[in-house]
Amino acid sequence: MINVEKDVNGIEGLCIIEPKVFGDARGYFMETYNENDMKAAGLDYKFVQDNQSASSKGVLRGLHFQIHYPQDKLVRVVSGEVYDVAVDLREGSKTFGKWAGVLLTAENKKQFMIPKGFAHGFIVLSDHAEFCYKVTDFYHPNDEGGLMWNDPDIAVEWPMPEGMGPDDLNLSDKDKVNWSYKEYLQKRANL
Numbered sequence: 001m002i003n004v005e006k007d008v009n010g011i012e013g014l015c016i017i018e019p020k021v022f023g024d025a026r027g028y029f030m031e032t033y034n035e036n037d038m039k040a041a042g043l044d045y046k047f048v049q050d051n052q053s054a055s056s057k058g059v060l061r062g063l064h065f066q067i068h069y070p071q072d073k074l075v076r077v078v079s080g081e082v083y084d085v086a087v088d089l090r091e092g093s094k095t096f097g098k099w100a101g102v103l104l105t106a107e108n109k110k111q112f113m114i115p116k117g118f119a120h121g122f123i124v125l126s127d128h129a130e131f132c133y134k135v136t137d138f139y140h141p142n143d144e145g146g147l148m149w150n151d152p153d154i155a156v157e158w159p160m161p162e163g164m165g166p167d168d169l170n171l172s173d174k175d176k177v178n179w180s181y182k183e184y185l186q187k188r189a190n191l
Contacts, residue, residue, distance in 0.1 A: 002034070004041040008112075009100035011088050015043065015113040016102055017074075030109065032076065033134065043113060045072050047134040052078075055124045055131065057161050059170045062121015063087055063147040063154075063178065067191045070116035071135040080129030081105035082122040083159050087147065089184075090117035097181065099156050104131075119147050123169070125161045145191070146178030153181040 001020035008014040021030045031037070038045065055061065063085065075084060085101040102112050104122075114120055122131065147154065150166065160166065179187065 002037045002041060004043070006042075008102065009098070011086070011095045011098055011100050012093070013113075013115040014086055014100050014118075015041075017041075017043075017111040017113055019109060019111070021109060032111075033074070045074070045136050047072075047074065047136055049135050049138055050132065051135065051139075052130060052132045054079075055082075055129055056170070057124055057127050058164050058168055060121065060123040060149050060158070061172070061175065063119040063149055063156075064121060065089055065117075065119040065145050065147070066137070066140070067143050067145050069137050069140045069143050071137045072116050073114040073120060073133050073135050074111055075104065075114065075120075075122075075131065075133040076109070076111040077104040077106055078130045078132055079106050080124065080126035081107075082124050082126075082129050082131060084112050084122040085120070085156050085158070086112070086114045087119040087154055087156070088117070089119055089188075090115075093117070097154065099154055101156065101158075119145075121149060123158055123161070125159060145184070146175060147184055148178045148180055149175065151181045 003018040005016040019030045087099045
């Protein structure tokens with residue numbers, strides 16, 4: 001049993017999924033993925049790989065996308081909390097260049113369904129977070145592109161971790177040199 005909020009922030013295809021949680025004094029149980037429930041909600045995906053990452057407070061990963069081997073992603077947090085963002089890069093989409101974000105925490109157990117054609121990233125708001133995601137294609141290391149997390153034309157409203165500002169964030173060397181949105185628009189025809 002799942003509850004699905006479709007078209008998050010008016011962006012077709014983005015969904016927030018809340019699984020049914022059965023809890024008592026001993027703890028809780030939930031199904032993190034059930035193919036039948038997903039299909040009944042109109043979400044028919046074949047996942048081929050599960051990934052997990054751990055990050056500390058202030059780590060920002062993204063905004064990443066795949067160029068020739070796009071992936072649908074079902075993301076969730078098993079420890080801590082992150083703010084997760086998807087940017088619509090689907091050719092011909094009426095919401096092209098728009099973004100949506102959702103707070104994912106171990107406590108709220110929400111999941112974010114991000115279809116192919118989106119850039120994706122997240123920022124860790126807690127001291128530590130473990131992030132899990134299912135994908136519909138295998139990882140191809142030379143197929144990744146990226147947009148600057150703070151691009152003014154996309155204007156993601158990232159919440160900052162307590163006691164931190166934008167200059168305190170921890171980005172990979174790769175993410176420090178991601179394309180601007182304008183650069184992406186110029187290059188996308190040749191990708």
